[in-house]
Amino acid sequence: MATFMGIxxxxxxxxxxxxxxxxxxxxxxxxxxxxxFGLLKIINFAQGAIYMLGAFAAYLALQYFGIGYWAALxxxxxxxxxxxxxxxxxLIRPIANEDHLYSLLLTFGVALVLQGMFTHMFxxxxxxxxxxDALKGGTKLPxxxxxxxxxxxxxxxxxxxxxxxxxxxxTKLGAYLRAGTENPALMQAFGxxxxxxxxxxxxxxxxxxxxxxxxxxPVYSVSPDMGSNILIVVFAIVVIGGMGSIGxxxxxxxxxxxxxxxxxxFYPEASNTVIFLVMVIVLLIKPAGLFGKEA
Numbered sequence: 001m002a003t004f005m006g007i008x009x010x011x012x013x014x015x016x017x018x019x020x021x022x023x024x025x026x027x028x029x030x031x032x033x034x035x036x037f038g039l040l041k042i043i044n045f046a047q048g049a050i051y052m053l054g055a056f057a058a059y060l061a062l063q064y065f066g067i068g069y070w071a072a073l074x075x076x077x078x079x080x081x082x083x084x085x086x087x088x089x090x091l092i093r094p095i096a097n098e099d100h101l102y103s104l105l106l107t108f109g110v111a112l113v114l115q116g117m118f119t120h121m122f123x124x125x126x127x128x129x130x131x132x133d134a135l136k137g138g139t140k141l142p143x144x145x146x147x148x149x150x151x152x153x154x155x156x157x158x159x160x161x162x163x164x165x166x167x168x169x170x171t172k173l174g175a176y177l178r179a180g181t182e183n184p185a186l187m188q189a190f191g192x193x194x195x196x197x198x199x200x201x202x203x204x205x206x207x208x209x210x211x212x213x214x215x216x217x218p219v220y221s222v223s224p225d226m227g228s229n230i231l232i233v234v235f236a237i238v239v240i241g242g243m244g245s246i247g248x249x250x251x252x253x254x255x256x257x258x259x260x261x262x263x264x265x266f267y268p269e270a271s272n273t274v275i276f277l278v279m280v281i282v283l284l285i286k287p288a289g290l291f292g293k294e295a
Contacts, residue, residue: 010144016262019264022257023257032044032047032205040181042092043103044103046107054216055217070132076214080210084205115227119225127221157215234253237275
């Protein structure tokens with residue numbers, strides 16, 4: 001068994017892999033929250049439930065419609081994004097000018113409804129979703145065994161996160177999005193349909209959660225509780241990175257996953273609380289977050 005300075009390298013790299021996988025999901029979910037809050041100033045507490053909905057949608061699509069994993073990666077985010085569009089148009093827009101607390105309470109209620117509905121229909125026990133044949137097996141590395149599907153999660157998450165960051169920060173569409181939320185009257189004067197842009201942005205933010213749910217289905221048990229278990233951690237990560245910081249959400253999500261993995265190896269008792277401890281320290285030193293801008 002390979003060791004270095006008393007450290008079991010197999011165990012250490014194994015926990016780092018688990019941390020990177022968790023961090024990949026943290027990054028995707030945090031990115032969706034950062035987009036919705038940073039551009040629209042909406043606190044979406046239903047993001048975890050929509051992540052759960054994405055996993056269930058993949059499971060149901062396979063069981064009842066024969067839609068496999070690869071097709072579900074495209075179809076499910078589109079369906080979930082459409083649900084987000086309807087949610088913004090008919091639930092959130094009527095209270096758009098109210099205090100942020102109203103959107104938080106509303107989306108929290110939506111999350112409870114979704115979780116309760118799926119618990120009633122499927123129970124609280126988890127359902128299994130098979131890894132696609134193309135990604136079964138793994139690669140033997142010097143200090144660990146790397147399952148192909150775990151590697152795919154990390155790569156796909158990075159591609160989606162970096163692509164989203166580039167679109168928002170470096171393209172004309174992203175400039176329109178930022179300008180439309182900062183000065184909607186001016187953008188409408190230039191002929192930009194700002195309400196439609198807001199609706200589509202919200203739909204895209206929740207579609208990221210649906211995409212993460214599909215990728216999570218073969219790794220974690222598909223259950224109604226899977227969204228609520230991760231949501232508080234993701235909100236803590238968004239706070240650490242800086243509310244509304246797109247790049248901060250991605251970097252912090254991946255970083256906190258690695259920190260969590262290292263903690264599981266060196267001090268397992270603190271693995272469930274280390275992210276919240278980091279959040280407290282960051283808020284004491286820099287209340288706006290690591291990548292946030294001071295008001």
